[in-house]
Structures are given as C-alpha cells and as structure tokens.
Amino acid sequence: xxxxxxxxxxxxxxxxxxxxxxxxxxxxxxxxxxxxxxxxxxxxxxxxxxxxxxxxxxxxxxxxxxxxxxxxxxxxxxxxxxxxxxxxxxxxxxxxxxxxxxxxxxxxxxxxxxxxxxxxxxxxxxxxxxxxxxxxxxxxxxxxxxxxxxxxxxxxxxxxxxxxxxxxxxxxxxxxxxxxxxxxxxxxxxxxxxxxxxxxxxxxxxxxxxxxxxxxxxxxxxxxxxxxxxxxxxxxxxxxxxxxxxxxxxxxxxxxxxxxxxxxxxxxxxxxxxxxxxxxxxxxxxxxxxxxxxxxxxxxxxxxxxxxxxxxxxxxxxxxxxxxxxxxxxxxxxxxxxxxxxxxxxxxxxxxxxxxxxxxxxxxxxxxxxxxxxxxxxxxxxxxxxxxxxxxxxxxxxxxxxxxxxxxxxxxxxxxxxxxxxxxxxxxxxxxxxxxxxxxxxxxxxxxxxxxxxxxxxxxxxxxxxxxxxxxxxxxxxxxxxxxxxxxxxxxxxxxxxxx
Numbered sequence: 001x002x003x004x005x006x007x008x009x010x011x012x013x014x015x016x017x018x019x020x021x022x023x024x025x026x027x028x029x030x031x032x033x034x035x036x037x038x039x040x041x042x043x044x045x046x047x048x049x050x051x052x053x054x055x056x057x058x059x060x061x062x063x064x065x066x067x068x069x070x071x072x073x074x075x076x077x078x079x080x081x082x083x084x085x086x087x088x089x090x091x092x093x094x095x096x097x098x099x100x101x102x103x104x105x106x107x108x109x110x111x112x113x114x115x116x117x118x119x120x121x122x123x124x125x126x127x128x129x130x131x132x133x134x135x136x137x138x139x140x141x142x143x144x145x146x147x148x149x150x151x152x153x154x155x156x157x158x159x160x161x162x163x164x165x166x167x168x169x170x171x172x173x174x175x176x177x178x179x180x181x182x183x184x185x186x187x188x189x190x191x192x193x194x195x196x197x198x199x200x201x202x203x204x205x206x207x208x209x210x211x212x213x214x215x216x217x218x219x220x221x222x223x224x225x226x227x228x229x230x231x232x233x234x235x236x237x238x239x240x241x242x243x244x245x246x247x248x249x250x251x252x253x254x255x256x257x258x259x260x261x262x263x264x265x266x267x268x269x270x271x272x273x274x275x276x277x278x279x280x281x282x283x284x285x286x287x288x289x290x291x292x293x294x295x296x297x298x299x300x301x302x303x304x305x306x307x308x309x310x311x312x313x314x315x316x317x318x319x320x321x322x323x324x325x326x327x328x329x330x331x332x333x334x335x336x337x338x339x340x341x342x343x344x345x346x347x348x349x350x351x352x353x354x355x356x357x358x359x360x361x362x363x364x365x366x367x368x369x370x371x372x373x374x375x376x377x378x379x380x381x382x383x384x385x386x387x388x389x390x391x392x393x394x395x396x397x398x399x400x401x402x403x404x405x406x407x408x409x410x411x412x413x414x415x416x417x418x419x420x421x422x423x424x425x426x427x428x429x430x431x432x433x434x435x436x437x438x439x440x441x442x443x444x445x446x447x448x449x450x451x452x453x454x455x456x457x458x459x460x461x462x463x464x465x466x467x468x469x470x471x472x473x474x475x476x477x478x479x480x481x482x483x484x485x486x487x488x489x490x491x492x493x494x495x496x497x498x499x500x
Contacts, residue, residue, distance in 0.1 A: 036291020050320025225340020
C-alpha cells in the first residue's frame with residue numbers, strides 16, 4: 001500500500017529535464033500565450049458555443065441538456081472563474097516541476113504513483129477524445145468553406161457513422177439507409193477530419209519550434225476572423241434576441257458551461273510544454289494565467305454578439321458563427337469566418353496533439369508504460385513514436401466518430417485533472433512547506449479548496465453517460481497499472497528513468 005502512494009522526489013523530476021534525452025527548450029512566454037489561445041479559442045467558440053446557447057436535443061426529440069440562451073456570457077464567466085483558480089494551482093506546480101508530464105508529473109510528486117497513473121490515464125483519454133471532437137468540427141467548417149466555392153462533397157464522405165446514428169436530424173440520420181454499403185454495412189466516413197489529423201501529425205514531427213511558429217501564424221488568422229465577426233455582428237444586434245435572457249435559469253447557465261468546458265483543456269496542454277520552455281519558472285505562470293485572461297475575455301465578447309444577432313434557438317448547428325452571419329445577411333463574411341474557423345481549429349488540433357504524446361513520454365520515462373513511449377527523436381528531440389501513434393489513433397477515431405458524445409468525456413477528464421492538481425498544491429504545501437516556489441498561489445487554502453469544489457460542481461452538470469464511460473475507462477486503466485505499470489515502475493525498482 002505504501003508503494004502505491006509513494007511520491008516521486010521533485011529533485012528527480014527536475015533532474016530528468018536536463019539529461020541527454022530530455023526535450024529541447026525553445027519556447028518563450030509569448031509562445032505559451034499563443035499556444036493557450038491556439039488551444040482554447042477553437043472548437044469551443046466556433047462550434048460548441050451554439051449547443052451551449054441552444055441546448056442539446058436527442059435523436060428522439062428529448063431535451064438532453066438545457067441551453068443557457070443569451071446568459072451564455074455568464075457560463076463563460078463561471079468557467080473563467082473556475083479556471084482562474086485552477087490556473088493558479090497549475091502555475092505554482094509548473095514553475096516548481098517544469099516537466100513534460102503536466103498534471104501526471106504534479107500528481108506523482110504530490111499524491112503518489114497510483115494517483116499519478118490514474119490522472120495520466122485520464123489525460124490520455126482527455127486528449128484523444130478532445131482531438132476527435134475538434135477534428136470533426138474542423139471538417140464541418142471545411143465543408144462550409146468549400147461550399148462557398150460551389151463544391152459539394154458527398155454526404156457519406158463528410159459524416160461519421162456515429163454522427164448519423166445519434167443525430168436528431170432526419171436528413172443526417174437517413175444516411176444510414178442511403179449511403180454506399182459493403183457487406184450490408186453503410187459506409188459513412190468523415191474524410192476531412194481524418195485528413196487534417198494526419199497533416200497536423202506530420203507538422204508536429206518537424207519539431208517543437210516549428211510547431212509553435214505554425215501555431216502563431218494560425219492564431220493571428222483566427223483573431224482576425226473573430227475581430228471581423230465581432231465588428232460586423234455588433235452592427236446587427238437586436239435587443240429582442242436577448243429576451244428571455246436566461247430561458248432555463250441557472251440550470252441552463254450551468255449546463256452551458258459544462259458543454260464548452262472542453263475547450264479549457266488548453267491550459268493543461270500549456271503545462272505539457274514545460275520541459276520545452278525557456279526559463280519555465282517565469283514563463284509558465286505568465287503563459288497559463290495570461291492565456292486564461294485573454295481567452296475568457298474573447299469568449300464573453302463573442303457570446304454576447306452571437307446571441308444578440310439571432311435567436312439563440314437558431315444556433316444548434318455545427319458552425320454557429322457562420323450560421324448567424326448567414327441569417328443576418330452577411331454570407332460573404334460568414335464564408336471568411338468559416339475560413340478562420342478551419343484555421344483556428346487546426347491550431348487547436350496542433351496544441352492538443354502536441355500535448356498527448358508528452359503525457360505518454362513522461363509515463364514511459366517512469367516505466368509505467370513500455371519503453372517505446374519514452375523514445376525521443378535524435379534530431380528533433382520530440383517524442384516521435386508516440387506522436388505518430390496518437391496521430392493515427394485519433395485520425396481513425398475521427399473518421400467514424402461523433403463530436404457531441406466526445407465533448408463530455410473530454411470535459412470530465414479535464415475537470416478531474418484540474419481537481420487533483422488543486423489538491424496536490426495543498427498536499428505539497430503540507431509535506432514540503434519550505435521548498436522554494438518561484439510562483440506561489442495566494443490565499444492557498446481558499447483558492448485550492450474553491451478550485452476543487454468548482455471543478456466538482458461543473459462535473460455535476462455533465463450527463464450520466466459521461467460518468468459511466470469515464471468510470472469504465474478508469475477501471476481499464478487500473479487493470480493495466482496492476483498488470484504492467486506497478487511491476488515495471490522505475491520508482492519502485494530504483495532504476496534510472498528510461499529514455500532512448
């Protein structure tokens with residue numbers, strides 16, 4: 001039992017970041033803020049924001065979740081407050097432990113190996129399903145974009161099997177009977193989603209510095225697109241669209257926040273870049289907290305403009321910003337926003353796909369996963385093997401998956417990680433009160449407890465299916481830990497961390 005909760009010394013975690021096979025430090029504070037914007041301003045603001053406002057209807061016409069309506073802005077403020085508390089906790093641990101493992105590494109140093117495994121396994125799910133959702137949303141905006149050129153792709157090549165199976169739209173659901181068949185099985189493949197994941201994987205294999213540069217360019221494009229949307233949309237606001245302001249009361253605000261929360265995985269992704277950050281003690285807190293402030297402000301402004309342009313019930317579509325502009329008579333501007341959305345979600349995919357292999361890398365370096373997970377490319381100094389494996393896995397899932405059902409799994413995984421990081425800060429303050437802390441959480445007990453409780457509260461806004469699937473994923477993870485990770489742990493054996 002003591003071995004299950006054995007903590008990895010922080011000195012050992014830090015030492016691993018300076019070895020021959022550690023990752024290359026090449027990112028500054030500005031790069032981290034741009035990575036945060038790249039990760040957070042994407043499918044949430046270009047896709048899920050519509051469902052958060054209008055609510056979610058099941059295939060049989062039942063209300064799955066209530067929408068926030070124009071009170072969506074309060075959903076974002078609720079999220080911003082909860083994430084600000086969690087962001088402070090991340091900043092303290094990231095500055096102390098500038099390693100690639102993010103919440104996994106922090107939990108290893110504060111709560112012990114078993115908890116670290118659980119959160120690492122959780123992060124693997126979180127990133128994978130988040131990437132699937134973003135890839136599918138990217139494909140939907142891509143379809144809007146090419147239709148502007150008069151190109152109509154066959155519906156069976158732009159719709160995943162799960163999407164058709166779960167859709168409440170008769171036209172989409174009808175693809176199950178009209179699509180081409182092989183051995184009697186309908187062929188429904190979201191090929192654009194598949195293609196974009198492979199392109200992003202290729203880009204990531206070029207190196208961390210090259211990936212950050214590409215992200216910076218895409219962030220500039222997305223900010224221009226959002227600025228145009230705000231400027232044009234602000235000229236077409238109708239006060240009648242703000243009434244009723246909160247049609248489903250606080251329940252709608254709560255559930256709207258839970259829908260969009262998946263976008264905030266971006267702050268965890270920033271901490272996975274710790275081992276590749278120059279002067280991480282200074283730059284990580286700036287990147288995490290600065291990115292959070294900018295992204296929350298953008299969400300609030302866009303939410304206010306969007307729900308003022310058209311009735312919120314019209315926003316339950318895959319591309320709500322483009323749809324709002326189209327309904328308002330700005331079809332050309334809507335096409336440009338669709339272009340910005342496609343670029344924007346490419347940046348989100350890049351950051352998410354950047355983060356997941358580094359979780360594998362950290363767990364492999366500790367012996368909890370096989371040796372191939374800790375492989376570093378000799379030239380680019382990135383975890384190339386896991387980058388390829390995760391890229392192929394996400395691409396195959398995205399080709400048949402459904403975005404809506406993956407949002408909730410991403411949300412519950414992200415919130416669980418945030419909660420454990422918040423608890424970990426308190427544990428480390430108690431266990432090692434005199435350890436130097438380049439950044440310290442102010443009012444630590446209040447901030448950490450409120451952060452953990454806030455995460456639990458938002459988790460309660462998720463449907464039962466998300467809890468059930470998350471529970472089964474953790475059970476599978478525990479089986480793998482006790483059959484492989486526990487017996488191969490470098491911490492138990494005293495062997496040095498493995499890298500190749």
